[in-house]
Amino acid sequence: MKLQHYIGGIEGLEPSSFEKKVFVQPWEERIFGIHVAMMALSNHLEAVKSVPTKFSSFWTWGHLRQGAEGMNPFDYFKYRYYEKWLGGISGFFVESGYVTEEELKSKTDAYLANLLAPLPSGGEPAIDDQVIEYLRLGDSPACDVEVQPKFKVGDVVTVKNPPPVDHCKLPGYLRTKKGVVDEVYEGAYNYYFPTGDGVGDPMPIYNVVFDSHDIWDSITEPNTKIYVQIFEGYLEDPA
Amino acid sequence: MTENVDRETYSAARVRALESLLIEKEIITGETVDKVIEFFEKDMGPFNGARIVAKAWVDPAFKERLLADTPSAIAEMSFPRGMAGAEGENMMAVANTPEVHNLIVCTMCSCYPWPVLGLPPYWFKDPxxxxxxxxxxxxxxxxxxxxxxxxxxxxxxxxxxxxRWFVLPERPEGTEDWTEEQLAAIVTPESMQGAAKVTVPAS
Known part of the structure; x- marks a missing residue:
């Protein structure tokens, strides 16, 4: 198993912090902006073909999450949210050959000597136009494909238990559990890339409802239902 | 020299180094990151969700449409272009009532309805x-x-x-004669994820 897929339900934790800030350090918004730009300039988007960026990679939420799910699971909990982004994204740019670790290190040292040293300026405005246009248009997983859903509202379904893959869309706590189809979403939905455990090609998605006691027995609360949207590839008829 | 530097200073320098190199290498421009941040300060944020909630409170027919077909109902209102954009491609609203309390969580990551709520706060991202x-x-x-x-x-x-779910919280008592604008001002991001109720601030 991969611990990152099994966060839901972990016991023995401290009270949750009700920190309402989006960014707790000013530097965090910079890595957020870089990630948005990468998604907006990803080579799978048709509009990007005419944009004068030197970025030529496929980059989506799926890629960011694959990085986080690929971390040593104990390290995963040592780093704050945007620290993981910084590690994953700078690692990607080095591994893909856009920058070298030496360049990054020497620039980091220069900024450590003077954090207020300015950033370079300039660049093609068409790049920024695409980034904002991406935010306005999105990148919908809905596909114009006819599919026949296997299940209907009210059906009891069992969640499959496929072996772990690099990136998974199935919360671990649901594996092998039985739920009831509450809604069949109209249409078909793909994922950015095949995950290797049954998701990727256009398929129906269901909203499945679980009684929390069917998942956690006595260590949950009364009168509690859990609703999860699940790709058809993760569901089967009860045995 | 990095051994003696604290964690936040190091991250701040490292992300600035990365941004600087990406600008030099013509991957992004000197303004890209600022423009992204500005987009979430001005166009897409919890101020949009608060207006939707306030309208649903004063207009029962709109509330019904919002719960039945969230994107179409949102499209009736005047918002900046992009309410079905990134992380808002498939939004749905669920209503709190005296009998049901809804809470949104993303156990695997941090999925959040950007156009109506902006970016996720730390409590929502906290493992x-x-x-x-x-x-x-x-x-x-x-x-x-x-x-x-x-x-x-x-x-x-x-x-x-x-x-991407968001919660239509319950309207607090004592606001019966309030305007939509006054109501929108008391709707918090936490209430639109089910982590809090909307309350009337003590005057």
């Missing part, structure tokens, strides 16, 4: 919240200052595919 809210939501909500009786059904929505 501790993600671990606990799905199994003991009332206990977590109590720590956040919200008591949900056992007689009220709790529905926890784990965002694991295409839908």
């Amino acid at each position: 501790t919240f993600r671990a606990r809210a799905i199994r003991e939501p009332r206990k977590v909500l109590k720590e956040f200052g919200l008591d949900v009786a056992e007689s009220v059904e709790v529905k926890v929505w784990d965002t694991s595919a295409q839908i």
Whole structure:
């Protein structure tokens, strides 16, 4: 198993912090902006073909999450949210050959000597136009494909238990559990890339409802239902 | 020289180094990151969700449409272009009532309805919240200052595919003669994820 897929339900934790800030350090918004730009300039988007960026990679939420799910699971909990982004994204740019670790290190040292040293300026405005246009248009997983859903509202379904893959869309706590189809979403939905455990090609998605006691027995609360949207590839008829 | 530097200073320098190199190498421009941040300060943020909630409170027919077909109802209102854009491609609203309390969580990551709520706050991204809210939501909500009786059904929505949920909270008592604008001003991001109720601030 991969611990990152099994966060839901972990016991023995401290009270949750009700920190309402989006960014707790000013530097965090910079890595957020870089990630948005990468998604907006990803080579799978048709509009990007005419944009004068030197970025030529496929980059989506799926890629960011694959990085986080690929971390040593104990390290995963040592780093704050945007620290993981910084590690994953700078690692990607080095591994893909856009920058070298030496360049990054020497620039980091220069900024450590003077954090207020300015950033370079300039660049093609068409790049920024695409980034904002991406935010306005999105990148919908809905596909114009006819599919026949296997299940209907009210059906009891069992969640499959496929072996772990690099990136998974199935919360671990649901594996092998039985739920009831509450809604069949109209249409078909793909994922950015095949995950290797049954998701990727256009398929129906269901909203499945679980009684929390069917998942956690006595260590949950009364009168509690859990609703999860699940790709058809993760569901089967009860045995 | 990095051995003696504290963690935040190091990250600040490292991200600045990365941004600087990406600009030099013509991957992004000197303004890209600023423009992204500005987009979430001005165009897409919880101020949009608050207007939607306030309208639903004063207009029952709109509320019905919002719950039946969230994107179409939002499209009736005047917002900046992009309400079905990034992380808003498939939004759905669920309503809190005296009988049902909804709480949104994303146990695997941090999926959040950007056009109506902006970017996710730290409590929502916190692995501790993600671990606990799905199994003991009332206990977590109590720590956040919200008591949900056992007689009220709790529905926890784990965002694991295409839908980005947000909560239509209950309208607080004592606001019967308020305008939509006054109502929007008291709707918090936390209330639109089910982590708090909307309350009338003490004057």
